[in-house]
Every structure is written in C-alpha cells, then in structure tokens.
Amino acid sequence: MPGAGYLQALGASLRxxxxxxxxxxxxxxxxxxxxxxxxxxxxxDLTCHYAFHAAKLFHTNPRELAYALQAAIPDSLGxxxxxxxxxxxxxxxxxxxxxxxxxxxxxxxxxxxxxxxxQARQVNVEFCSANPTGPIHLGNARxxxxxxxxxxxxxxxxxxxxxxxxxxxxxxxVDTFALSLLARYREALGQESVFPEGGYQGEYVRExxxxxxxxxxEWAGLPFKNLLVELRRFGxxxxxxxxxxxxxxxxIRFDTWFSQSSLERDGFLRRAQVxxxxxxxxxxxxxALWFRSTAFGDDKDRVMIRSNGEPTYFAWDIAYNLHKxxxxxxxxxxxWGPDHHGYVMRNKAAFQALGYNADDLTLLIYQxxxxxxxGEEVKMSKRTGEFLTLDEVTEAIGRDAILFFLLDRSPDxxxxxxxxxxxxxxxxxxxxxxxxAYTRAFSVEREAIxxxxxxxxxxLETCQAYGPAEHRLLAKIxxxxxxxxxxxxxxxxxxxxxxxxxxxxxxHSFYHDxxxxxxxxxxxxxRLNLVSAFRITLGNILTLLGLSAxxxx
RNA sequence: GGGCCCUUAGCUCAACGGAUAGAGCAUCGGACUUCUAAUCCGAUUGUUGGGAGUUCGAUUCUCCCAGGGCCCGCCA
Numbered sequence: 001m002p003g004a005g006y007l008q009a010l011g012a013s014l015r016x017x018x019x020x021x022x023x024x025x026x027x028x029x030x031x032x033x034x035x036x037x038x039x040x041x042x043x044x045d046l047t048c049h050y051a052f053h054a055a056k057l058f059h060t061n062p063r064e065l066a067y068a069l070q071a072a073i074p075d076s077l078g079x080x081x082x083x084x085x086x087x088x089x090x091x092x093x094x095x096x097x098x099x100x101x102x103x104x105x106x107x108x109x110x111x112x113x114x115x116x117x118x119q120a121r122q123v124n125v126e127f128c129s130a131n132p133t134g135p136i137h138l139g140n141a142r143x144x145x146x147x148x149x150x151x152x153x154x155x156x157x158x159x160x161x162x163x164x165x166x167x168x169x170x171x172x173x174v175d176t177f178a179l180s181l182l183a184r185y186r187e188a189l190g191q192e193s194v195f196p197e198g199g200y201q202g203e204y205v206r207e208x209x210x211x212x213x214x215x216x217x218e219w220a221g222l223p224f225k226n227l228l229v230e231l232r233r234f235g236x237x238x239x240x241x242x243x244x245x246x247x248x249x250x251x252i253r254f255d256t257w258f259s260q261s262s263l264e265r266d267g268f269l270r271r272a273q274v275x276x277x278x279x280x281x282x283x284x285x286x287x288a289l290w291f292r293s294t295a296f297g298d299d300k301d302r303v304m305i306r307s308n309g310e311p312t313y314f315a316w317d318i319a320y321n322l323h324k325x326x327x328x329x330x331x332x333x334x335x336w337g338p339d340h341h342g343y344v345m346r347n348k349a350a351f352q353a354l355g356y357n358a359d360d361l362t363l364l365i366y367q368x369x370x371x372x373x374x375g376e377e378v379k380m381s382k383r384t385g386e387f388l389t390l391d392e393v394t395e396a397i398g399r400d401a402i403l404f405f406l407l408d409r410s411p412d413x414x415x416x417x418x419x420x421x422x423x424x425x426x427x428x429x430x431x432x433x434x435x436x437a438y439t440r441a442f443s444v445e446r447e448a449i450x451x452x453x454x455x456x457x458x459x460l461e462t463c464q465a466y467g468p469a470e471h472r473l474l475a476k477i478x479x480x481x482x483x484x485x486x487x488x489x490x491x492x493x494x495x496x497x498x499x500x501x502x503x504x505x506x507x508h509s510f511y512h513d514x515x516x517x518x519x520x521x522x523x524x525x526x527r528l529n530l531v532s533a534f535r536i537t538l539g540n541i542l543t544l545l546g547l548s549a550x551x552x553x
Numbered sequence: 554g555g556g557c558c559c560u561u562a563g564c565u566c567a568a569c570g571g572a573u574a575g576a577g578c579a580u581c582g583g584a585c586u587u588c589u590a591a592u593c594c595g596a597u598u599g600u601u602g603g604g605a606g607u608u609c610g611a612u613u614c615u616c617c618c619a620g621g622g623c624c625c626g627c628c629a
Binding site: 030032034035036037038047049052055062084085086087088131133168171172173286287288289290299302303304305306307308310312313316337338339340341342344345365367368370408409410412413414415416428430432433435436437439440441443444445446447448486489490494495498501502505508509511512513515516517518531552553 | 555556557558559565566567568569570571572573575576577578584587588589590591592593594609610622623624625626627628629
C-alpha cells in the first residue's frame with residue numbers, strides 16, 4: 001500500500017524500525033491530532049499509539065519501545081518527538097515537515113488524500129435502489145447518501161468502484177403498477193375505468209397516465225394485453241427517468257443502472273438455482289423449493305421458489321450476486337435499510353453456497369430516519385400515495401444541507417429529521433460552517449492572484465515562519481489521507497464529516513487571528529501557501545462527501 | 554420467544570481499546586475600518602442507563618439486567 005503523504009512516510013520509518021528490531025511486521029501506523037491538553041502542555045501537533053500496539057504484539061514494554069521508535073526517526077523528516085506517559089509518541093512539526101506536507105498537497109492537488117492500492121479490489125456498491133412503482137421518497141434518502149459516499153471513499157482509498165442502482169422492474173408489484181396506470185390512461189381518454197384494488201393511488205400515476213394518453217392515444221385500440229405491455233414499459237421508463245432526476249438533484253451519480261428484467265433475460269435465476277442444486281443446497285418441501293441456509297448458520301431454511309412456481313425476492317438476490325461476481329466484482333457491497341437486517345444471514349449463506357467467500361459480500365444496514373413535520377411524524381405509504389418525495393425536500397432545504405445532515409451521523413443511530421426546523425434554520429446546518437471556510441480560503445487566493453502573487457512556492461525559509469496555529473492546521477492537512485482511509489476502511493462517512501468540521505474549525509480560528517495578505521513578504525508567502533493547501537484539502541473532502549465547494553456564499 | 558440497533562452535557566450527537574470524554578444547539582459575556590462576522594474568543598454543563606468481568610488502561614470488548622426503536626411471510 002503505497003503511502004499517500006507525509007504521515008505515511010513517517011509511519012513507514014517507524015514500521016521499518018520495528019521490522020528490523022523484531023524481524024516481524026507490526027502493521028501500518030495510524031495517526032491522530034494531539035488532544036488539546038497535549039497540544040497546550042507539550043506543544044505537540046500529532047500523536048500515535050504505535051508503541052502500545054506493537055508492545056502487545058511483541059510482548060514488551062511500550063515505553064521502551066516508544067524510545068526505540070523515537071531514536072529511529074531520521075532527522076530529515078523534520079519533527080521533534082517525545083515519549084509521554086506509558087508510551088505515547090508525540091510529534092511537533094518543524095519547517096522541514098511543514099514543507100513536506102505542503103509539497104504533498106501541491107504536487108497533485110486533485111489527488112491529495114487519495115491512495116493507491118497495490119491490489120485494488122473491484123468493488124460493486126449497490127444503494128438506494130427504490131422500487132420503480134413510485135418516486136423516490138424520504139425513506140430512500142439516507143441509503144442514497146450513505147451508499148454514494150461509501151463508494152466515493154473506497155475509490156479514494158484506491159479501489160475500483162462501480163456505483164450501481166438496481167431497478168426492480170419485475171414481478172407482481174410492477175403488474176399492479178401497470179394496472180393502476182391502465183386505469184389512469186383510460187380515465188385520461190375519458191373512458192370508463194375501474195381502479196384496481198390495492199393499486200397505486202399516487203398523483204404521479206395519474207400524471208403518467210395523462211402523458212401516455214397525450215402521446216399515445218393510438219394504444220387505446222390495442223388488445224388489452226398489448227395495451228398493458230405498452231403502458232408497463234412506458235410507466236417504467238418514466239419512473240426510471242424520474243429516479244435519475246432525483247439522484248441528479250442530490251448530485252448522486254451511478255455508474256450502472258441495472259434492471260431485474262435483465263437478470264431474467266440472461267437466465268441468471270435459473271443458473272443460480274442449478275448451481276445451488278448441484279451443490280446439494282436445495283430441497284423440495286410443501287411444494288416449494290427451499291435453500292438450506294441453516295448449513296451456514298441461519299436459524300431456518302428459506303424458500304427460494306414458491307409453491308406457485310414464482311421465485312421469491314431472496315432468489316433474485318442470489319441470482320444478482322452471482323451476476324455481480326461474474327461481471328468481475330470481487331467485493332460486493334449492498335446498502336440496506338433496517339427492515340432488511342434479517343436478510344443478511346441468508347444472503348451470506350447463499351453467497352457461500354455459490355462457492356464464494358462470505359467476507360466478499362458486505363451488507364450494510366443503516367438505521368431508520370423519522371421525518372417530522374409540524375410536530376408529527378410523516379408516515380409513508382406508496383399504495384395510498386401519501387408520502388413526501390425526496391425531490392420536494394431537496395428543493396425546500398437544498399442538496400448540500402440534506403446530504404450533510406444525513407451523513408453526519410453514525411448509520412447505527414436512528415435519526416429524527418425535523419423538516420420545519422430544517423426549512424427555517426437551514427443556516428445552522430454545519431455544512432455551511434464547512435463551506436464558509438472553503439469560501440473564505442478561496443477568496444484569499446482570488447485576492448492574492450489579483451495582486452499578482454504566486455501560490456505554492458515552498459521553501460524551507462518561509463516554512464520557518466509557522467507558529468502553533470499554523471502547525472495545528474498543517475497537522476490536520478497532513479491527517480487528511482489518514483482520515484479518508486479510516487472512513488473508507490470502516491465504511492463510515494460520518495467520520496469524514498466530523499473531520500471536515502475540525503479541519504474547518506482550525507482554519508476559521510487561524511484565519512481570524514492571522515492576517516494573510518499585506519504582511520511581510522516571506523510571511524505572506526508562508527500563510528498563503530497554507531491557506532491554499534487547506535482549501536485544496538477541504539475541497540477534496542467536500543467532493544468525496546458529494547458536497548459542493550462554493551467559491552462565494 | 555428470537556434477531557439488529559440505541560441509551561454519553563438541558564437538547565441533538567461524536568469519540569481506530571489510550572492522555573483531563575468532545576462538538577453543535579441553548580444560556581451568559583466579549584471581538585468587525587482589513588483577505589467574506591454564515592466567523593472568532595471566553596464562561597457554564599457529565600456517576601458515559603445499572604452491575605460484574607477481561608487489562609498497564611474500558612464510553613469502546615465479554616456476560617447479566619433495565620429502558621427505547623425496528624424486524625421476524627411461500628410480500629417486494
């Protein structure tokens with residue numbers, strides 16, 4: 001895993017030292033910003049717990065190990081170090097390290113914070129995947145944001161990632177949708193129509209029916225079956241377009257739109273069934289075909305083909321995973337809502353029964369979002385057509401605010417979204433704190449360029465000028481690759497929103513206390529470089545989070 | 554009956570097994586003639602739901618208990 005920046009180089013020297021001493025690799029070093037108390041009392045900028053980690057591994061004393069590590073750090077890396085407490089290793093930045101950090105950023109600005117993996121995995125991240133029988137509603141919003149950013153993080157971490165949307169355009173729900181549409185179509189043509197029982201009553205079905213009637217009144221002459229086929233196709237097309245627009249509105253993009261009907265067309269359901277059958281994992285009971293998921297730890301076996309001959313949803317999942325593997329993905333990630341947690345075990349079971357490693361299938365479950373409007377929870381029912389669409393909320397609150405709000409929390413915790421509050425007080429959303437920091441830095445650069453100043457010319461002399469506030473900010477900039485890797489490895493976007501707030505906070509604080517332009521030329525150059533490095537780093541993080549980086553606010 | 558998640562400051566939430574548990578909001582008090590005050594600085598706020606265990610060290614890991622949310626179909 002090639003290093004992504006200065007801290008990775010520094011970490012490599014520690015790792016190498018232990019390798020030589022013990023003849024065994026203790027793994028990569030992880031870094032964090034020095035806690036406030038340490039920063040103030042000891043003037044340290046960064047800290048690592050590597051001595052503890054390694055001491056456990058080598059059954060030795062962490063404090064002694066910390067001293068050994070300290071001695072192994074080459075002077076050329078430009079940090080002063082100290083051992084504290086039972087084995088903390090603290091680092092203070094100096095001119096040479098400041099220079100190295102800045103050079104990392106300016107060498108490849110757009111790629112700063114990104115990694116290269118020696119063995120990049122082919123990752124398929126599937127998320128959102130709303131039913132095509134209605135617009136994307138709020139229930140899908142968290143999964144959409146979470147999946148998108150998780151994919152971005154894995155990509156930045158050095159993997160090959162494909163973002164996939166699964167269009168569930170097959171089965172009884174779509175039949176019901178088509179029948180509902182048929183009623184609306186006839187209604188629009190002024191014909192007698194009976195709305196199907198349990199049909200989709202939402203206004204959007206009426207609108208699609210009207211568009212179908214306006215564009216294709218000639219279908220009315222078709223035999224019932226053909227008419228239904230046309231309307232079904234038309235309706236699905238309209239819904240797919242609507243879903244795409246909704247995702248565009250949030251700035252969420254997909255690499256692949258995959259439909260269930262193509263699974264059917266290519267016979268993957270059948271192939272999965274045969275493969276499981278050959279493995280001896282299927283057996284008939286009560287007229288249905290069962291998958292022996294208990295062989296892999298599930299608490300009961302699961303039906304794959306129902307007694308009426310129809311496959312279950314689970315069967316399609318199996319076929320889909322097979323299809324993904326055969327497309328060359330060696331890591332499959334699905335983002336699911338909390339109501340799906342019961343399906344994790346059986347899917348992993350089937351995945352193994354197909355001959356794959358359970359660890360190569362990751363099923364991410366995020367917890368529920370409850371939406372409140374005027375003090376009451378907004379309940380959603382697609383059948384009755386009572387729901388708030390994601391489009392409506394995006395329009396009311398803004399895409400950046402909704403993304404940040406949904407991302408800035410652990411997926412394990414339930415989330416209450418107060419829509420009235422969000423509409424009124426959207427300015428208190430922390431996304432604006434972060435974006436404002438970007439804007440401020442950008443405006444300094446703009447002004448500097450107008451004054452004919454060069455940005456990014458780094459030499460050791462200007463780097464001498466940095467004091468505690470600058471070192472603090474530099475340390476955060478140096479930590480960005482680390483934070484991105486951590487967020488990616490744990491698949492937790494909220495770690496990165498948290499870091500973006502800290503990074504921005506350090507900048508705001510620095511900006512307030514330090515004049516950048518119009519000071520002594522050398523100092524001006526030093527500070528300008530820092531501002532620009534910060535702006536680049538934050539910009540990359542905003543991009544990963546799917547947020548815009550505004551040049552003005 | 555079983556499963557997943559949660560319980561941390563007045564409220565909403567953070568905290569790869571690490572140092573004095575942190576932010577925002579709220580409350581109170583300060584700071585703009587400058588590169589954007591959507592900002593900054595300070596004050597106040599804790600028996601991390603309860604108990605036991607593991608260890609140099611536990612909010613974090615294990616077990617027990619209490620409370621809350623969600624799920625347990627030959628629906629998708």
